[in-house]
Amino acid sequence: MTDDDLDRELRTHLEIEAEEQRAAGLSATEAVAAARRALGRETAIREDVRALSPAAAIDDLMQDLRYGLRMLRRHAGFTAVAAVTLALGIGANTATFSVLEAALLRPLPYPAADRLVMLWENVNIPAYKNDQNTPAPGNFNDWRRQSQSYSGMAAIASRAWNLTGSGNPIRISGEAVSSDFFEVLGIEPALGRRFTAADDSAGSERVAMLSHGLWSDRFGGDPSAVGRTLLLDDVPYTVVGVMPRGFAFPSPDDQLWVPIALTPQQLANHGSHFLRVVARLKPGATTARAQAELDGIAAELTKQFPTSNTGVGARVMSLRDVVVGDVRRPLLVLAGIVGFVLLMVCTNIGNLLLARASAREREFAVRAALGAGRGRVLRQLLTESLLLALIGGAAGLALASWSLAGLRSLAPASLPHAETISIDAAVAAFNFGIACVAGLICGLAPAWQAQRTDLHEAIKAEARAASHPAGARARNLLVVAETALGVVVLVGAGLLLRSFWELQHVAVGFESDRLLTFRVVAPQARYDTIQKRSVFLRALADRLNAAPAIKAAAGITFLPLTLSGGTSGVNIEGDPPPAPAEVKFVDFRSVTPGYFSTMRIPLLAGRDLAWSDTLDSPNAIVVSQSAAQAFWPNRDPIGRRMKLGRSIDSSVPWLTVVGVAGNVRQLDLTRQPRPAVYGAGTQNTGTGDVRDWVVRADGDPAALASLVRSAVWAIDDALPITRVQTMDRVRSTATSRERFMLLLVSAFGFLALVLAAVGLYGVTAYTVAQRTRELGIRVALGAAPGDVVRLVLGLGGRLVGAGLAIGIAAALLLTELMRALLFGVGTRDPLTFVAVGSLLAVVAFAASYLPARRAMRIDPVISLRE
């Protein structure tokens, strides 16, 4: 309507003007021409007037979209390549974000979860440092009594039971908790009641809270389960409630909770550290103030109990920080690396678009001549790149959701909520967001070039000569940027690879191949004396060792590399009693005879423990080489005695060294092991009960699984057998986080390498095509093919060289952020940097050699005729 109105108005204007010009003496034709001249370009006026209407913006957008879609369809090949590249980049980012979101961003499933904290001992003495040490009950008790910052504080101790009675015997894990545990977390049972203070006292603690899962499995989801009885380690417990679906705290494996019922003696014990403590801050209380308060209490406790509490501070950590644990840094590094990959994708697409924009200059010039303003052309370009990115984004979302199953199964156990990694609203929004950002970034270079192009020149210029220095400069800059980004990504991947290789080759001190491991626990209720337990251990060991397929078998309290085990202060007979801060520490384990030979840990002196080490003979121990050196330097350790505990306690038995064994990585692969002490499982050494078994096979260890089951059940068919896995599997679980990182980062690194190659190939090929005529002239004037190749390679080489230099400088700075993720390799590992530089140089050479060869074959006659 407005258009018609304006047309008519302009027509009238032209008529009046022409009449006046004619009256002034011009011919009819001249008068019309003069009138048109005076009015100016009608299309432009129309554009200006139309732009006043609010509907015009939407109209323009629709027009741009239609036009953009048409362009993308017409250049289907280009569109496909660009969309696939973008899909890979955006998909990788989306998948990474879905992991990050599940682990770091998802709110904890408790009301007012930001006020939930966990309290730890912060132990800092020369021989033992741990800022997340499990608190002793005495410390928990004093913190709870003396602090004001919390509305509730609950103690937790990990437990596991053999669940027998209705159905197969199974091993379940759970927790013993203070009565206000559920109240502190703010979660009501789905069925039944919480624990009461009355439950939480010795003698009346035989009540149990079931997880939703256990209730479904064991009671078929029957509501009348509440009030029924369970047999836990042969002791009857009454079910008082069922927790809602999904509740498991503090461990995701928890299936059952019982009252902890700490005795008055335990509540006064400051030396035995085995609790976890969760607390809820009062409204308005801050972590910082709670920490200050706890610091004061801990300082008082150190004065009061110097033997046990010297160097023992306290630490308040938000529950979120505890749950996220040490995965934040690796995930952020991962996000950074994958972000760089997306930037590389953007530079690649930007380059393609730039080349295409050069070819389209005439089109833009014509559109401008037809009245499209420069703003419209820019908007058109950005609309096209956004469209492209949204197509890539949608494909990337599909790629990401397709990769989720793999991510979930590869995710290490330390990754919180790994099982719930999914494409939810937040992930979808992120996907859309980065697609838009990527679209804008891709469109920047061509838009910038269009801004600088003189359209009037362009419309006159021959299409093939449309290349100009600004475009070439932009393209070269993009290649440099892409190479630099590629260096950073590949150096990151290279360092992780080196680090992983180092981890795989750590000398663990034993031979992990051909070992099968399993856990079987003889419950205290039936095996209530050391004699009874010894009979069971000996029977099982004998039965396993008698099997022809088994070379050797033995038991230990905790397998190495499983982050489990006991640590204690130690006193050496003959040494003056150490000052509280000078106490030495050992890792202690109980083993059965033959453990060292089964594990192929060398016995360096003395003898192995033996079945003849019984309650009637002196307590025998084997110590590690490092213990022998630390406690009896330059002396024969055999026959020396020690006591566990930070101070000499007459109720603790003396332990006599009978042998020295090689050092073993106990807790994990990366930490230097502490001195170790192995007691005999058949004696009262205070080193714990044997529960994990190792079996050395002649052939495939996994094939022994049924054999060990029948061996155990031949002795006691009510014992569940758990954690049946090879030692190699245990070892690989210990590196699952590193493997997960490495796998993702390698994939990203590979993508980066391909992108760098494609990007450089594209620019070199484009340049050769642009300069065919010039190269033809050179050949015609006598340039040898080698000169032409050198010229083309030189161009690529300069760009790559600059990119490498910038990338290496950036990587030298950025890898610092990865320091905590690396093992056995520095952040500036020369091997990695040289390897990455060479790899990129070779790939770059190959990428520009192909176009260079084409340049070499240029026929001067043909190229000049074109």
Next chain:
Amino acid sequence: MTTMSLRRKHTDRSALVQGTLDMLILRTLLFGPAHGHQIAKHIRHTTDDILTLEHGSLYPALHRLERKGWVGAKWEVLGSQKRVCKYYRLTPTGRKELAAESSHWKRLAAAIARVMTTAPAKG
């Protein structure tokens, strides 16, 4: 505006006029209804050809003023013209706007005139 950026030479001159073009149009309409060609001619004549508008820039301005409600427009036959033209006339709001604009303009012009005519201070 998009027309100007395409032809850089016009940009400077139009920009000068741009701020005052609305006021000139409103002022012209104070004498009664006029169509686009009359407005352009009036401005050119009264300024002794100093301000020659590219006629093209007039129409976006007129439509803008119409949108703001400062001028009304109607297709009709008026005066000596024999044809139907789109005549613009001032609305009451346009009249108020013109009063405000012109008093502002006068103050500005007087201030500039004072600066331009003051002799340099001695000493």
